[in-house]
Amino acid sequence: MATVRQPALSLRARTVSPVRAAGVASVCVVLAVVALKTPQALNSITDQARTLAALPASQRELLGARSADLDTRLFVEARRRIRLGETYAVITGPRVAVSIESTRDAVAPFARYYLLPRRQTPEPTAADWILSFGGDADALGLRFAERHVVAPGVELARVAHP
Amino acid sequence: MSAYAGVVLLDALYLGVGAAVLAGLGIARTLKAAALHAGLALVVGWALIGTAASLLLIAGLGAVVWQILVAAVIVAGAALMLARRVPARRTRRLRNAAGWQTWIAVAGAAALVVYLEALFWRSRFAEPTAWDAWAFWVPKAKSIVYFGGLDTSAGGFTSFANPDYPPFAPAAESLVFRFAGGVRTDVLPLQHWILVAGFFGALAVLLGRRVPPWILWPSLTLLALMPGFTRLVGSSLADEPLAMLVTLAGICAALWLLEDDARLAVLAGIFLVAGTLLKNEGLLYALLIAILLAVVARGRRAVVPGALAAAAVIAIVPWKLWLSANDVPRTALYDPADLLRPGYLADRSGRLWTAVRDVPGYFFSWDAWLVAVPLALLLALALVGVRARLSAFVLGTIVVGVAGNLTVYWVSREPIDWYISTTADRTSATLAVFSAAVVPLLAAEALRPRRMRAG
Numbered sequence: 001m002a003t004v005r006q007p008a009l010s011l012r013a014r015t016v017s018p019v020r021a022a023g024v025a026s027v028c029v030v031l032a033v034v035a036l037k038t039p040q041a042l043n044s045i046t047d048q049a050r051t052l053a054a055l056p057a058s059q060r061e062l063l064g065a066r067s068a069d070l071d072t073r074l075f076v077e078a079r080r081r082i083r084l085g086e087t088y089a090v091i092t093g094p095r096v097a098v099s100i101e102s103t104r105d106a107v108a109p110f111a112r113y114y115l116l117p118r119r120q121t122p123e124p125t126a127a128d129w130i131l132s133f134g135g136d137a138d139a140l141g142l143r144f145a146e147r148h149v150v151a152p153g154v155e156l157a158r159v160a161h162p
Numbered sequence: 163m164s165a166y167a168g169v170v171l172l173d174a175l176y177l178g179v180g181a182a183v184l185a186g187l188g189i190a191r192t193l194k195a196a197a198l199h200a201g202l203a204l205v206v207g208w209a210l211i212g213t214a215a216s217l218l219l220i221a222g223l224g225a226v227v228w229q230i231l232v233a234a235v236i237v238a239g240a241a242l243m244l245a246r247r248v249p250a251r252r253t254r255r256l257r258n259a260a261g262w263q264t265w266i267a268v269a270g271a272a273a274l275v276v277y278l279e280a281l282f283w284r285s286r287f288a289e290p291t292a293w294d295a296w297a298f299w300v301p302k303a304k305s306i307v308y309f310g311g312l313d314t315s316a317g318g319f320t321s322f323a324n325p326d327y328p329p330f331a332p333a334a335e336s337l338v339f340r341f342a343g344g345v346r347t348d349v350l351p352l353q354h355w356i357l358v359a360g361f362f363g364a365l366a367v368l369l370g371r372r373v374p375p376w377i378l379w380p381s382l383t384l385l386a387l388m389p390g391f392t393r394l395v396g397s398s399l400a401d402e403p404l405a406m407l408v409t410l411a412g413i414c415a416a417l418w419l420l421e422d423d424a425r426l427a428v429l430a431g432i433f434l435v436a437g438t439l440l441k442n443e444g445l446l447y448a449l450l451i452a453i454l455l456a457v458v459a460r461g462r463r464a465v466v467p468g469a470l471a472a473a474a475v476i477a478i479v480p481w482k483l484w485l486s487a488n489d490v491p492r493t494a495l496y497d498p499a500d501l502l503r504p505g506y507l508a509d510r511s512g513r514l515w516t517a518v519r520d521v522p523g524y525f526f527s528w529d530a531w532l533v534a535v536p537l538a539l540l541l542a543l544a545l546v547g548v549r550a551r552l553s554a555f556v557l558g559t560i561v562v563g564v565a566g567n568l569t570v571y572w573v574s575r576e577p578i579d580w581y582i583s584t585t586a587d588r589t590s591a592t593l594a595v596f597s598a599a600v601v602p603l604l605a606a607e608a609l610r611p612r613r614m615r616a617g
Binding site for chain 2: 026031067
């Protein structure tokens with residue numbers, strides 16, 4: 001393969017057609033926007049990098065949950081206590097006050113993300129553990145071998161299977 | 163071996179496969195040409211290996227390292243065999259005129275490099291934080307590694323939201339985990355940054371055939387600076403790779419219209435197949451590009467648009483069969499079959515008006531996409547008389563793409579205001595990134611003297 005260099009495009013023309021005028025104008029707009037935005041965008045990205053770098057790795061992993069205003073202690077505790085081969089179910093309810101409506105919806109998907117390869121099951125009776133975020137674990141009709149209150153209304157309970 | 167060394171190895175594999183394909187197609191057969199085309203080789207290799215990993219998973223395998231290495235050897239070997247039949251063709255590059263044009267090109271390239279360096283440091287310390295990334299894209303990838311493939315039991319691949327989405331993105335992320343030696347989400351943003359760097363390298367070498375450096379580099383910097391694009395880099399949202407794949411395919415298709423070089427059509431096909439296996443919208447974009455090419459290039463080469471459409475449709479068939487065999491429900495967000503129900507559509511006409519009122523603003527948003535879409539539209543309109551096919555292709559892609567976007571909001575069953583507010587900033591990404599990438603090509607064609615306009 002050979003590279004063939006073509007002659008440069010020249011801006012010199014005897015007549016200025018609307019097409020060439022549009023071309024020149026658009027390049028001018030591109031240059032102006034790049035000149036305007038580059039310093040601001042660089043500062044913004046550098047600030048973001050600095051903020052992230054200042055966090056410990058274990059905290060960065062939980063940023064997704066924080067963006068949904070979740071209390072991350074439940075997930076950290078669950079990862080510590082639930083063994084890799086065990087299963088868990090998530091229940092949510094009004095026993096925890098939340099600042100945004102979607103917070104409760106975020107508990108189960110973030111638990112899936114954070115706790116894999118522990119499998120989440122939709123059926124509490126089939127689970128080894130219950131993660132409750134404002135839910136009523138007693139209403140499930142299960143017997144529990146362990147209960148760990150992580151925060152008011154937030155608990156982790158090990159199901160006592162017969 | 164550190165996780166980062168594993169990521170470098172994976173990218174070396176992508177680079178090697180892509181370089182073999184470019185050599186096979188006669189695009190880059192010397193060391194110098196290969197170096198010049200390294201970015202293109204990286205994204206071509208990623209598209210092909212990601213496609214292979216998706217197909218391995220659909221076939222019931224785990225897409226583990228040795229299977230990926232075998233697939234890479236097969237693809238690279240086949241490509242190099244092709245080199246014995248396909249002659250090399252000369253690649254053209256435009257040069258700068260001396261003086262101020264060179265300074266603009268150097269300044270534009272320097273700004274891009276500095277900005278990519280800043281993005282590198284953010285990626286080095288980032289984690290996936292977007293809702294959809296941790297709700298289903300990344301957990302799907304984790305489940306592939308932990309459970310050895312597409313597991314359909316509780317906690318497996320199909321237990322996450324949107325289980326019917328094709329597997330390319332989780333498959334590619336799972337390769338990062340496998341090569342990194344463990345499921346480490348902190349290496350994903352860095353891998354995405356590497357692909358983004360390859361994306362810019364690919365655009366530079368593709369567009370450099372017809373765009374002089376003083377237009378090219380500032381325009382690529384504009385693309386990088388778009389806040390919506392910056393937000394996507396390293397997010398692990400599939401909108402990021404989809405935007406890159408469709409943009410690369412669109413640029414190859416546009417160049418094919420201008421140059422009638424079949425090698426560009428092959429590259430477009432590789433990117434469109436990968437996009438089809440990436441997200442449901444990928445197939446729609448593939449069909450859109452193929453149909454537009456068929457319309458605007460009518461009377462020239464009907465076989466190329468037909469082949470592109472066929473490749474995308476054939477690529478998705480195994481996934482559809484897998485979904486059917488495993489009784490995986492379709493996404494509840496929307497059903498394309500609803501488009502054939504006039505009563506259903508009429509009952510929801512209010513949603514269409516809401517979408518028409520609210521969605522276009524996302525495409526023209528300065529805060530997300532700067533001036534990309536209006537500039538592309540303006541230039542494409544200006545070129546109607548002198549570059550009719552290119553102009554029609556770009557206008558068609560943007561206009562029909564936006565119309566398709568509106569249609570999805572129209573037929574969807576989700577609450578319209580919530581659906582638009584939570585998705586339109588991302589669903590506008592593909593067309594906005596394509597618009598930004600095609601601006602330098604359109605500008606160069608507008609400034610091209612008549613004697614140079616013939617392909």
